[in-house]
Amino acid sequence: MPSTILVVEDEPAIQELVAVNLTFAGHKALRAASVDQANTLIRAELPDLILLDWMLPGSSGVQFARKLRSDERTRDIPIIMLTARSNESDKIEGLEAGADDYITKPFSPKELIARIKAVLRRRAPQLTDDLVELGNLKLDPATHRLNGINAEGKLINLEIGPTEFRLLHFFMTHPERVYSRAQLLDQVWGDHVFLEERTVDVHIRRLRHALTPSGHEYLVETVRGSGYRFSINASKAVATVD
Ligand code: CA
Numbered sequence: 001m002p003s004t005i006l007v008v009e010d011e012p013a014i015q016e017l018v019a020v021n022l023t024f025a026g027h028k029a030l031r032a033a034s035v036d037q038a039n040t041l042i043r044a045e046l047p048d049l050i051l052l053d054w055m056l057p058g059s060s061g062v063q064f065a066r067k068l069r070s071d072e073r074t075r076d077i078p079i080i081m082l083t084a085r086s087n088e089s090d091k092i093e094g095l096e097a098g099a100d101d102y103i104t105k106p107f108s109p110k111e112l113i114a115r116i117k118a119v120l121r122r123r124a125p126q127l128t129d130d131l132v133e134l135g136n137l138k139l140d141p142a143t144h145r146l147n148g149i150n151a152e153g154k155l156i157n158l159e160i161g162p163t164e165f166r167l168l169h170f171f172m173t174h175p176e177r178v179y180s181r182a183q184l185l186d187q188v189w190g191d192h193v194f195l196e197e198r199t200v201d202v203h204i205r206r207l208r209h210a211l212t213p214s215g216h217e218y219l220v221e222t223v224r225g226s227g228y229r230f231s232i233n234a235s236k237a238v239a240t241v242d
Helices: 012-024 035-044 061-070 088-096 109-123 162-173 181-189 198-214
Strands: 004-008 028-032 049-053 079-083 101-104 132-134 137-140 145-149 155-159 220-223 227-230
Touching: 004 012, 004 035, 012 028, 012 109, 028 035, 035 061, 049 061, 049 109, 061 079, 061 088, 079 088, 079 109, 088 101, 101 109, 132 162, 137 162, 145 198, 155 198, 162 181, 162 198, 162 227, 181 198, 181 227, 198 220
Parallel strands: 004 028, 004 049, 049 079, 079 101
Antiparallel strands: 132 137, 137 145, 145 155, 220 227
């Protein structure tokens, strides 16, 4: 699945090279030349991964990585450090600051894309094409189909629309936890600034509608005053379906 990747790099030629290669690999590239610019972009849209240069004007990439790790909203974003430094103690400092991986310049675009894929697979399985299994449900990112067996023992095979798919994928990889509308906008849409929270309600309704043919709409629970939860243990009787 395409991911939104923020490139924080002050050298224009490297920033351009990285961004072009990300776009070519099917990702959406956001660009920043400083920590300030990166903060502005992150406030508007939560990226799926950050490529972070070590040496930046004003604040170092390592300091920025520490700050991202200490903030609840950005804590879980995978970070790959880009650096010209290659000695062991620098690598350790970068990893201790919370980086998931480390790439030494100069690097090949092919290696960069492969490392991104590996980090996303490890840290953000919801962004890969791996089959998601929960209870007796299987969601296939390659075909956007939900397969399984329903409570009556009937085989199900549903096609899920793109936005509902992203929402269902997030829920199935993060089950049994309550998410507020703002958190869902951040995590599923990557945007909690320009979208209204009502957007979530609209797509929750559509997702329940999509799950109705197999009788699974009750798995998407409304938690009054808090948000929504996808629960494989949900009770059919108490579900709020609107
Ligand atoms: Ca630099």
